[in-house]
Amino acid sequence: xxxxxxxxxxxxxxxxxxxxxxxxxxxxxxxxxxxxxxxxxxxxxxxxxxxxxxxxxxxxxxxxxxxxxxxxxxxxxxxxxxxxxxxxxxxxxxxxxxxxxxxxxxxxxxxxxxxxxxxxxxxxxxxxxxxxxxxxxxxxxxxxxxxxxxxxxxxxxxxxxxxxxxxxxxxxxxxxxxxxxxxxxxxxxxxxxxxxxxxxxxxxxxxxxxxxxxxxxxxxxxxxxxxxxxxxx
Amino acid sequence: xxxxxxxxxxxxxxxxxxxxxxxxxxxxxxxxxxxxxxxxxxxxxxxxxxxxxxxxxxxxxxxxxxxxxxxxxxxxxxxxxxxxxxxxxxxxxxxxxxxxxxxxxxxxxxxxxxxxxxxxxxxxxxxxxxxxxxxxxxxxxxxxxxxxxxxxxxxxxxxxxxxxxxxxxxxxxxxxxxxxxxxxxxxxxxxxxxxxxxxxxxxxxxxxxxxxxxxxxxxxxxxxxxxxxxxxxx
Numbered sequence: 090x091x092x093x094x095x096x097x098x099x100x101x102x103x104x105x106x107x108x109x110x111x112x113x114x115x116x117x118x119x120x121x122x123x124x125x126x127x128x129x130x131x132x133x134x135x136x137x138x139x140x141x142x143x144x145x146x147x148x149x150x151x152x153x154x155x156x157x158x159x160x161x162x163x164x165x166x167x168x169x170x171x172x173x174x175x176x177x178x179x180x181x182x183x184x185x186x187x188x189x190x191x192x193x194x195x196x197x198x199x200x201x202x203x204x205x206x207x208x209x210x211x212x213x214x215x216x217x218x219x220x221x222x223x224x225x226x227x228x229x230x231x232x233x234x235x236x237x238x239x240x241x242x243x244x245x246x247x248x249x250x251x252x253x254x255x256x257x258x259x260x261x262x263x264x265x266x267x268x269x270x271x272x273x274x275x276x277x278x279x280x281x282x283x284x285x286x287x288x289x290x291x292x293x294x295x296x297x298x299x300x301x302x303x304x305x306x307x308x309x310x311x312x313x314x315x316x317x318x319x320x321x322x
Numbered sequence: 323x324x325x326x327x328x329x330x331x332x333x334x335x336x337x338x339x340x341x342x343x344x345x346x347x348x349x350x351x352x353x354x355x356x357x358x359x360x361x362x363x364x365x366x367x368x369x370x371x372x373x374x375x376x377x378x379x380x381x382x383x384x385x386x387x388x389x390x391x392x393x394x395x396x397x398x399x400x401x402x403x404x405x406x407x408x409x410x411x412x413x414x415x416x417x418x419x420x421x422x423x424x425x426x427x428x429x430x431x432x433x434x435x436x437x438x439x440x441x442x443x444x445x446x447x448x449x450x451x452x453x454x455x456x457x458x459x460x461x462x463x464x465x466x467x468x469x470x471x472x473x474x475x476x477x478x479x480x481x482x483x484x485x486x487x488x489x490x491x492x493x494x495x496x497x498x499x500x501x502x503x504x505x506x507x508x509x510x511x512x513x514x515x516x517x518x519x520x521x522x523x524x525x526x527x528x529x530x531x532x533x534x535x536x537x538x539x540x541x542x543x544x545x546x547x548x549x550x551x552x553x554x555x556x
Contacts (some may be wrong), residue, residue: 242477245473246470246473246474249463249466249467249469249470249473250463250464250466250470251466252464252465252466253462253463253464253465253466253467253470254462254464255462256464259458259459259462259463262455262458263455263458263459263470263474266448266451266452266454266455266478267452267455267474267477267478267481269448269485270481270484270485270488273488273489273492274488277492295491299487299488299491303484306480306484307477307480310476310477310480314396314472314473314476317396317397317469317472318396318466318469318470318472318473319466319469320469
């Protein structure tokens, strides 16, 4: 029997993670709850009195900060599963190329995160009366690109942190300095799209392209360095 | 064995010469900076420039040296590369601290605020944070910490142009790359000499720090050998 192709192996690993998640729904619920909490915390901190309008800049910032914080929760939970009964060892012992394992893990994590974001954005729109409908598809694309950029670094770091004692505390500390350009590009583009008075969408286009280029760079570095990083496992 | 010893002695002598020249250089530079012409509008405040810019340059150099060493360690298993990465990351944190202290001091005097989200300020701050993250990964990263830190250094190096570009667009263009070429002739000499001497100091510290790491690795090896020998003979 011929060995399955690289893409097929990556898809199977992603499917395995999504299947586990489909049964337990653990990451979606914890991450979703966390994201909603972050948004609520910001609402309580920023809004006072009867005035509930905050600018599109602030709404975009709140959305992406919520994605970043809840994404860290999602990452550490997806990899905690691999630690139980040494599942990661069996995964790495399989003849699948390491880069396929990385790609599969990345796809599953990004998809789960994206799902939560799709639920989170309407909540945000309702709470802050932000106009998400005029450019809904574009906004969806931005969320997907930002999530891929964030999790391409996050998957690699969480895999390497699997055996560290203080991994949950470390993950955010190591991840955030690297993904600041992702946050910057994504929140700038989102702010332009959420602004109903914006006549010129040129900045959003620039930042979307920038985000796409960033994703390519991060995913390439991730695919390339995943094998040596997890070699010692 | 003999040739190894003589080569290490030779490199030791070269190092000593470098060290003495660097120490000497700091005297000369201090004298030159003190005698450099005063800037028209800022006066003596501008002199922090001779200190600040070399530190910022070394922060940048440290990031790339760290990424280069990490690359060699990750893909070729080079222990020397790993030592280079760790040492330069630590030096980067140190020189970055100098940048972060001298920058706001100057900004307060020149612009009236300690911090603005200027392109250079922001990108230097991010570089510095990445090097601190590298140190955190090394120290608390557990078993996989060394490889994790190396991967972080690679992402940091890939991030440098992206950070610069994104912050540039984020804050609007602040073209001030021409500062150095527009220096008055009286300021140019002290500045470049200061740059050279600071770089030499960085090199000296790097060599010393890498030596400490190598000695430490040898010590661990030796301890293991001794333990093995003791375990074998009852």
